[in-house]
Amino acid sequence: MDKARAIEYQNAILPHVSRTFALTIPQLPDALQDVVGNSYLLCRIADTIEDEPALTAEQKSTYLKMFSEVVAAKEKPELLAEQLHPLLTDWTLKAERDLVQNTPIVIEITHDCTPNQREIMERCISTMSSGMAEFCAKQQLATVDELKDYCYYVAGVVGELLTDLFCDFSEEIARSRDKLITLSVSFGKGLQMVNILKDVWVDASRGVTWLPAELFRVSKNADGTTSSDPVLTVEGMRKLIGTTYEYLSQALQYSLMIPTREVGIRRFLLWTLGMAVLTLRRINKNPNFQRGDNVKISRNQVAATTFVANSIVGFNFLIDSLFRALTRGLPGNSKKS
Incomplete structure (x- = not known):
């Protein structure tokens, strides 16, 4: 998928997972809108893993670590989506399930960001994922x-x-x-x-x-x-x-x-x-x-x-x-x- 279509998906899914950030992100300078929107969706994927009640603490820890590696380009996003999406139940919002299923599209935008931006995003998701794994039990x-x-x-x-x-x-x-x-x-x-x-x-x-x-x-x-x-x-x-x-x-x-x-x-x-x-x-x-x-x-x-x-x-x-x-x-x- 080309970047324009990936951004189109990002902008379309954002209001369904956060009306607040869908309202506030467009206020940012143009140079920040895509990277901040993408960062929010990354955090929302981690949050979806943490919140899914059907996942055991061990599963949550495994998928949070896997997601961190996906963001850092050490694991394939398609593999995470294929494994995680079928495990999500109706407790998770339909839009969040869609987001997880389309993790590869979100990650495509992430990996197209500048090296400095990617380092910032990877550091955040690594810290967030490890912390969530610590508390999920x-x-x-x-x-x-x-x-x-x-x-x-x-x-x-x-x-x-x-x-x-x-x-x-x-x-x-x-x-x-x-x-x-x-x-x-x-x-x-x-x-x-x-x-x-x-x-x-x-x-x-x-x-x-x-x-x-x-x-x-x-x-x-x-x-x-x-x-x-x-x-x-x-x-x-x-x-x-x-x-x-x-x-x-x-x-x-x-x-x-x-x-x-x-x-x-x-x-x-x-x-x-x-x-x-x-x-x-x-x-x-x-x-x-x-x-x-x-x-x-x-x-x-x-x-x-x-x-x-x-x-x-x-x-x-x-x-x-x-x-x-x-x-x-x-x-x-x-x-x-």
Whole structure:
């Protein structure tokens, strides 16, 4: 398949696996759109392997390692697709199954990227895959610190990837790389924490929770044994909301460090950050929600986010002021409430 048709597939599948990134990636400079879109699809393939409930922990570890080798051109993508696709069940979205089946097309774009871009992408997927394999045998994490580690492997590394791609694109951005790399990890972790909180019931339906056991209320049974309540306490939820707020605060600082002339990159970041903040506000307002739809932001809110972000994209003071206003009252932000 020629590159034009491969890019056509990439652009067609993206909205079906992530409406958010399908909306934000086109805001990037032309030179970054294809490589960032391809990087997201690579991460989504790894995520699909991790999330498929019919795969054993051993199978997940095997296919995650195999996928990392595919990205590094050490294994054939056709072999991965042939082996993995038949094992995916209806628990995995149809679009994600299609993505896995078309791994060779995605990898064709990956291997057509520049040497620097390929090195960045390979490093991210290698770290992500090995980290996911480490956690895939666990049905529940024990502590908040363990949750933070998990968020690094599945999302913090994506922040690092984006930063290195931005630095490869812009010498001006590259001069701030050391500070940006640190903040980018928090950006990725913050987005992942929002997703974990929002998708808690979806994950529970397949027998998995990423919420740490130490935040659940433990009851003593008549026979002397103990058991955890199936629902996280409001106090526990608010603690996680506070942690997420701290990450998103650093994501704001990351966004403000991008030069104002890089309007496309700023839009990409601010649209993403804005939607995450609005979702977190809804979770905080209704911590006992029973369905993801209860805290999902509306299309009108998405449209308002993009409009406002575009209007103030070059004004750091206004962006910072709006963030403070939107996060007022969130746990961890009591000093500003």
